[in-house]
Every structure is written in C-alpha cells, then in structure tokens.
Amino acid sequence: MTVPDERSRALVYTRAFLKDLLNPAITPRVPQDVRDTARWLLRHYPEPSTVDHAHNLCPQLFGPLPEHMPPLSYAPRPKKGAKK
Secondary structure (H helix, E strand, O other), rough: OHHHHHHHHHHHHHHHHHHHOOOOOOOOOOOOHHHHHHHHHHHOOOHHHHHHHHHHHOOOOOOOOOOOOOOOOOOOOOOOOEEE
16 A cells, blocks of 8 residues: 555656656667657656645645655666676
C-alpha cells in the first residue's frame, strides 16, 4: 500500500527523471521518440508546488514534499569500469 509520503515523493522524483530524459547531455543514448514522449508527459505533470498544494488540501492522499528534493540530474550514472 502506498502511503501519502511515498506518493508525493514518487511524483517529484518521476518529474525529475522525465526532465533528465529530455537532456541529451545527461541521457545521451535515449532515443528521440522516448524524449518526445517524456516532453509530452511533462506538459501536464504536476510541479512540486502543485504536489505541496495537494498535500495541504488532502493530506490523507499526498504527503509533504520530500526533505531532500531530487538533484537536477537524477539519471543513474554508470559505475566506474562498467562496460558501455
């Protein structure tokens, strides 16, 4: 079962992940059609301020914003020495 904090965290971190998919400097091997889909999804994806507002209106469904917001680049990095 998803608790309110997990729901809010998933929304905020998913937004950061989708934004990373748009940036070829961060995710260089992502196909253009995936970037286009990420761009399309982000058009109406909630901003962190909207998630915070949802928490204030309906705390039983949405938790507060995460204490540690995702970094600007949230894409996983290959481990040193890993084959590309």
